Amino acid sequence: MDSQAETILRTEKLKAFYVLDMHGTQKIVKAVNEVDLEIKENEIYGIAGESGCGKSTLLKALFNAIEPPLRLIGGKIYYRVNWEDVDATSLSPEEKRKLRLEFISYIPQGSMSVLNPVMKIKESYLDFIASHVPEQSRRETLELAQQHIVELGLPKNILNAYPHQLSGGMRQRVTIALSALLNPRIMIGDEPTTALDVVVQRGVIQMLKDIQKKLKN
Template sequence: MTAEPVLTVEDLTVVYETEEPITAVKHADLTLHRGEILGLAGESGCGKTTLAYAVNRLHRPPARIASGRIIFHGDQGDIDILALEDAGLRAFRWERLSMVFQGAMNALNPVTTVRAQLKDTLLAHRPRMSRKEIRERSEDVLTRVGVDPRRLGSYPHELSGGMRQRVMIAMAMLLEPQIMIMDEPTTALDVVVQRDILREIVRLRDELDFAVIFITHDLPLLLEISDRIAVMLEGEIVELEAADRLYRDAQHPYTRKLLGSFPSLSGERGAFIRTGIDETSADEISETAEERA
């Protein structure tokens, strides 16, 4: 990780223009560095998903961006995400920035195989890719997220929840974006599968050096995997700090309250992932059991 920014969010405000307008994101500032895992924490309803959608330009009415700038700092210069036209936006998504949605594991198309879904995404962006290249890339991303490439022929209902979520992460990695936004990617999964997938995400980041915005209300989990953590409260980012610093020396009263509300948060930061590594075989057994279920 370097301190070079890959994404800058400035003064972002998002309003739901409902009968009683709701300002879900209020003048948010955020910088994402190349290759870092930035955790976005905060309780349900504080605006995390709204912020993620806006960064992806996926917000739809009644949501409206009332202020702000979102800049992607690419190798070929800056891209003003809010100014992108449709074609530019289509090229941008998945290629530069991809998203794993909240509840994504249920978002796979039920009537097509994993192979077809990966292929469609690849061809939409790289129409000249050969069959062989498509096969190789598809096998490669599945292997990277820990799914046997023989699963390419499977339909979503033939996969466990954990595997479906891994496929979604594979899909998000497919075009080698510099940024992946993951919105509660493991919340619906049991703890062991969750830990396994998290470890995978950290490892992939180490290997491939993409940046991640990892969203969850689960602060202990973020403390384990994040380089820095942003804490959101009622639409505002109230604190943004290195994870260990935040753990030791939170400045904002709300962050301290949040830290205090997790009794499990005792002991050394980092235990979660390390414990996981020692329990690899247990994880494998559990994943297999889940597969059979």
């Protein structure tokens, strides 16, 4: 890792707890408790731990996707945007939406939680781009989607497929491709190779490395 690389995400004493009301009694689960971390430009940062230790919760917090029963109890999350530290915990919903995919993107564990089962892949691309680049025409969007798919080594005709017509590995590749569409500075992956066989896992990891190399350039 380059010691001179810019820090693009850091946390200070981050606390994110689940606050549950169970039969009139409040239960608190301290999933993320006083976490300090720093991620630099072009760094691959891995988080390891046993099941249920809070890894996914930490990633949701870093992505600033905190929804009940998860609550931000304390601490700060800073994104480095346009050479300035932005306190992600103080952003409005619209400011959060704008930064997602453009600055930071999230790859969930299950591809079917991203891809609409009754929509073709190209429609998912159209929805993603329309929410961030509304002035772009449908034709321009489809051209961008085709170019993006080909650059990442996926078959162009995949855009006309429905999610259920693809293998688990191919669906995950499509999900990763969507996450990289707007060239974010940070990509967060929540066990992106889960439930895939070893050969497919290797292909997915190589795809992530290729995206990192592409974004670096």
